[in-house]
Amino acid sequence: MNHICTWLCADEKGEESDFPQSGMKSSSQNHQNIYWRCLIVFFISSTRFNKEEKHLLFTNVKTLPIVDGQPVSDIMHDLGVDVIHIDFKYKTPKGYFGSFQNQFFEFSILEYIAQNRHEPTDLYLIADSDCVFIRPAKRLFHAAEPNGFISFEIDSPVDHQINGLSRLDMQVLFAEMLGKEVEEIPSYHLGEFLLSSNSHIKKLYADFLELWPVLLERHEKGLKKLNEEAHTLSFLYFKNGWKAAKQNLFMKRIWTNPVFYRNVDPSDLKLTLWHLPAEKTFGIARLYDYLLFRLDEYGKNISDRSFFGLVRKTTGIPRLRTSRKIGYYSISYYKAIAKRIRKYAGAQ
Structure with a gap:
């Protein structure tokens, strides 16, 4: 199992x-x-x-x-x-x-x-x-x-x-x-x-x-x-003597902050699992709002393709909007949290 x-x-x-x-x-x-x-x-x-x-x-x-x-x-x-x-x-x-x-x-x-x-x-x-x-x-x-x-x-x-x-x-x-x-x-x-x-x-x-x-x-x-x-x-x-896999085709720690550090790549769309440490109060919060309050049955009523599109839309992966706002939040809002998460990034 x-x-x-x-x-x-x-x-x-x-x-x-x-x-x-x-x-x-x-x-x-x-x-x-x-x-x-x-x-x-x-x-x-x-x-x-x-x-x-x-x-x-x-x-x-x-x-x-x-x-x-x-x-x-x-x-x-x-x-x-x-x-x-x-x-x-x-x-x-x-x-x-x-x-x-x-x-x-x-x-x-x-x-x-x-x-x-x-x-x-x-x-x-x-x-x-x-x-x-x-x-x-x-x-x-x-x-x-x-x-x-x-x-x-x-x-x-x-x-x-x-x-x-x-x-x-x-x-x-x-x-x-x-x-x-x-x-x-x-x-x-x-x-x-x-x-x-x-x-x-x-x-x-x-x-x-x-x-x-x-x-x-x-x-x-x-x-x-x-x-x-x-x-x-x-x-x-x-x-x-347990070694890391030579290739990682499955999961990634994806940093999404456009001001401080962003390692998003189009190949991320082929992974199985996204770890999104900078999106707890941004993309994941927006996705939560859709799944709990805007869609029926936690989104089970939409296709997997539509679900994937929703995840991409809420997290800004692989591309961000080019306006002053990124999703629901402004560039200045991202700047405000950049300093707070700097020491946790560990991926630069």
Whole structure:
């Protein structure tokens, strides 16, 4: 059985971390509603194209909220999504790293799968909620089947820091943590995407349990450490000799800001999955509005071709309008958020 999953980990008051794009406290409902809207779009798009796959939502929220007058639990039921409530067990201490601390929630997800799912060949695609499917994921799952694993890397300059570490930094750090020389410069794997078999996830989680106290100890001593889940997954993949796919024909971290950074290409139209980190409050929000309030049955009444056209229209991919407004927003509005998302880009 193939599974498609996303997650939402809500920060509690006093445990907030920095999310540059929202500009709000991460414990606030307004901030969290941005992610509820994203995951609703995620599942609407996935269930449209992936009817044979099982869909799972992992969250530490015990009671799903009402967003824009719509009970999220009802939407998940309508879409056939199983909601799995789990605790956030692997919280980094204060001062560990300022941004996106709840990314380590992914290892609570891996724990649940490792301990509760029993078919070793079952495949799990775990993606960030600000992703949109534009076609079926069958080819992607098929590509992962031979090895029980597939991952993709960011081909960044070796000295370019992403969330506090460059790939050169990772080479030195990996050597220290493994206790041996690392001759090759490691890959930085896309943290927003994980596709592994149950057996691989068991291995990842077992290795993470050994790694976790090491990370906490290095933090206490003020040493360099793995700051976020992509660093951590990259280390675990490297330790196990799991390589990134040589070609990425399936998914991409697409930056869409026309002022600060834009890596959109016409070839993106051939992908399976778009990760749109700069579109949470722009294109994905507009797409959410169409699917929830302007179309019937979450857009099921329109053709796949029309749906694809709607996604392109709302996100401005591959081309933006040439007027002063981009979608519903002005150029000046994009400029206002450019500074806030600069440190998260990591793709230049």
